Amino acid sequence: MKKIFSLLFVINLVCLAAVSQSALPGLDKSPLDISYYPNNYPVLKIQDKATEPLVARVVYSRPKKEGRTIFGGLVEYGKVWRLGANEATEIEFYKQVYIGGKKIAKGRYTLYAIVNENSWTFILNKETDTWGSFKYNPAKDIIRTDVPVQNTTEAVESLAMTFEKANGNILLVVAWENIKVALPITL
Amino acid sequence: MKMFRQPLLILTLLLSLFSCKEKEKEAVTKPDAVKDSNGTVTAPSVNVSHSTVVNPYATVDVSPMDMSYYPVEYPKLKMANVNIAPPVVRVVYSRPHLQGRHLFNDVLKYGEPWRLGANESTEIQFYRDVTIQDKKVKTGRYILYCIPEADKWTIVLNSNNDSWGLKQEPTKDIDRFDIPVKHDHGGPSLEYFTIVFEKTATGADMIMAWGDILARLPITFH
Numbered sequence: 575m576k577k578i579f580s581l582l583f584v585i586n587l588v589c590l591a592a593v594s595q596s597a598l599p600g601l602d603k604s605p606l607d608i609s610y611y612p613n614n615y616p617v618l619k620i621q622d623k624a625t626e627p628l629v630a631r632v633v634y635s636r637p638k639k640e641g642r643t644i645f646g647g648l649v650e651y652g653k654v655w656r657l658g659a660n661e662a663t664e665i666e667f668y669k670q671v672y673i674g675g676k677k678i679a680k681g682r683y684t685l686y687a688i689v690n691e692n693s694w695t696f697i698l699n700k701e702t703d704t705w706g707s708f709k710y711n712p713a714k715d716i717i718r719t720d721v722p723v724q725n726t727t728e729a730v731e732s733l734a735m736t737f738e739k740a741n742g743n744i745l746l747v748v749a750w751e752n753i754k755v756a757l758p759i760t761l
Numbered sequence: 762m763k764m765f766r767q768p769l770l771i772l773t774l775l776l777s778l779f780s781c782k783e784k785e786k787e788a789v790t791k792p793d794a795v796k797d798s799n800g801t802v803t804a805p806s807v808n809v810s811h812s813t814v815v816n817p818y819a820t821v822d823v824s825p826m827d828m829s830y831y832p833v834e835y836p837k838l839k840m841a842n843v844n845i846a847p848p849v850v851r852v853v854y855s856r857p858h859l860q861g862r863h864l865f866n867d868v869l870k871y872g873e874p875w876r877l878g879a880n881e882s883t884e885i886q887f888y889r890d891v892t893i894q895d896k897k898v899k900t901g902r903y904i905l906y907c908i909p910e911a912d913k914w915t916i917v918l919n920s921n922n923d924s925w926g927l928k929q930e931p932t933k934d935i936d937r938f939d940i941p942v943k944h945d946h947g948g949p950s951l952e953y954f955t956i957v958f959e960k961t962a963t964g965a966d967m968i969m970a971w972g973d974i975l976a977r978l979p980i981t982f983h
Contacts, residue, residue, distance in 0.1 A: 598948070598955045598970055601856065605825030608853070608881060616881045616925040628923060633828075633853065636821060661828065661836045703851070705836035709843050726817075734818035749818045 604637040604659035604733075611737035611744050611759075628668045629744065630759065632685070635659035636732045644751040649689050654697065656707040657687045657748070658733060664702060665746070672760040673698060674719030686710060687748075687755075693720050694755045721755050730754075824857040824879035831958035831965045831980075849982055851886045852905075852967070854878035856953045864972040869909055874917075876926025877907045877969065878954060884922065891964065892981040893918075894938050903935060907969070914942050914969075914976045938978060946975035 610616065610631045618624040637659040642648050649655050657663040662684045671678050673696075682702050688695040698716040701709075726749055733750040745756040828851060832838055835848040857879040862868050869875050877883040882904040891898050902922055906929050908915040921933040954971040964982040968975060 598951060598968070599827075599829070599957055601825065601953055602827060605821065606827050606853070607819065607822060608826060609819060610923065616923055619921075619923065620925045620928040631923070633826075703830070703836055703839060703848055705840040708840050711843070728817060730816060730818060732816055732821050734816050736819050747818060754818070 602635065602660060604635040606633065606635050606660070607735075608633050609735050609737060613737055629671070629761065630665065630667050630737065630746075632663065632665045632735050632737075632746065634663040634733070634735055635661065636734070638732050639729075639751055640731075645689055645753060646691065651690050652688060654686050654688055654707045654710045657685055660705065662686070662702075662704045662706060665698070669761075673757070674717050676717045678716065683716065691723070693722050695720050696757050719757070721757055723753050723755055726752050726754050728752075822855065822880060824855045826853065826855045826880070827956075828853045829957050831960075833958055833960075847888045849888055849891070849965070850958065850967075850980065851888075852883065852956050852958075853886075854883040854954075854956055855880040856955070858953045859950075859972060864974060865909075871910050872908065874929045875907050875909060876929075877905050877916075877956075878926060880926065882906070882921070882924045882926040883956075885918070890983060892983070893936070893978065896936055896938075898936070909942070912942070913939050915939050916976075916978050940976050940978055942974060942976040945973045946970060 608631060611629045612618060612624060612626045615624060615628055615631075635658040645651070663686070664682060665685045666682045667678060667680050669680055678698065684699045684702055684704060686697040686699060686707050688697070695718050697718050699710070699714050700716055701711060701714045729752055730749045733748070735746065735748050738745045738747050738756070740756075740758070743758060743760045745758055747754055747756050830836065830848050831850045832848060835845075835851075839845050855878045857868070859868070865871065883906070884902060885905050886902045887898060887900050889900050898918065903918050903920060904922055904924065906917050906919060906926070908917065916938045917929075917931075918935040918938075919930065919933050920935055921930045924930075950973050951970050955969075957968050957970075958965045959968055959977075961979060964980045966977040966979050968977055970976075
């Protein structure tokens with residue numbers, strides 16, 4: 575027991591020391607994350623358990639709610655949002671798919687959203703490797719598609735994205751605060 | 762009596778920390794047992810205060826992901842100048858933290874392959890052809906892993922993309938590069954594993970640093 579406590583104490587010191595580092599990049603407040611379809615594809619791949627081919631992945635930063643009003647507050651209604659934090663959210667398709675009835679070629683795209691109270695407009699845009707939505711250029715849009723807002727049963731502290739299977743197609747589910755939306759991706 | 766009061770205070774403080782740690786551990790292991798941080802999530806980290814609540818959609822990783830571009834901070838440069846030339850290289854990696862452990866041999870072992878990060882394999886994307894140690898590396902996406910030794914690191918470029926970092930497939934190796942390693946980089950010890958690019962006369966160095974250790978992979982641009 576004593577050992578654990580002294581270890582904890584040392585760890586506290588280490589964490590305090592870590593805060594003072596500045597020469598090399600520190601940790602992002604909104605950490606980056608990645609979601610694949612099929613879900614957990616990288617793990618399935620090394621276990622030879624993948625039963626479906628790789629379709630898509632999303633790379634996004636995960637801001638936290640931290641007691642703030644998100645939708646209609648931090649994320650203003652009617653404005654283009656980077657759907658995350660820091661770098662603009664990136665979605666990659668490993669094969670051709672359809673979104674909003676439009677053929678989407680294999681490749682890497684930026685995904686934005688316009689948030690409203692009852693619906694979101696997802697925007698697939700071809701300007702990649704960019705920061706935020708500050709220089710969003712509608713001329714580079716591939717497709718815009720509207721989806722309804724649903725309520726979640728529990729509060730979601732960190733912005734979350736995951737893929738779900740639905741009737742042979744997939745949904746990109748985005749959840750934060752107390753709402754979720756689902757973008758249909760047709761194979 | 763005074764003598765007892767202080768240890769009691771410390772004990773209470775530590776106990777509260779300990780219970781925080783238990784909650785966090787549960788939060789990271791319950792919904793998605795495959796998310797690992799070099800196999801261990803046992804040590805507490807007091808600076809991850811917001812990951813104590815389980816996220817029903819996607820758990821927040823103990824070792825958060827990050828990306829590094831060359832040019833450094835490319836997306837921000839692009840925000841300032843939309844007509845900027847494309848980037849040269851980007852690394853997407855997860856950032857394990859020491860959490861009181863020694864880098865060698867608690868976390869890494871000499872001679873054993875390491876994914877140069879945590880969770881998913883570390884990914885490197887070249888937006889144009891480059892040269893590393895006189896070998897041409899073609900435009901495209903690869904994964905990286907490392908075989909650390911006391912006197913050198915072997916950095917391996919491999920084509921098994923979109924894989925989890927715990928199992929390497931040497932049959933898919935593209936190239937291997939031996940680089941020297943510094944055991945004391947002179948700066949403060951780094952709690953989180955860090956990859957960053959630094960401009961050189963002929964291109965950029967990919968700097969990999971953790972704890973007191975630092976290694977550089979020189980990349981030449983055409």
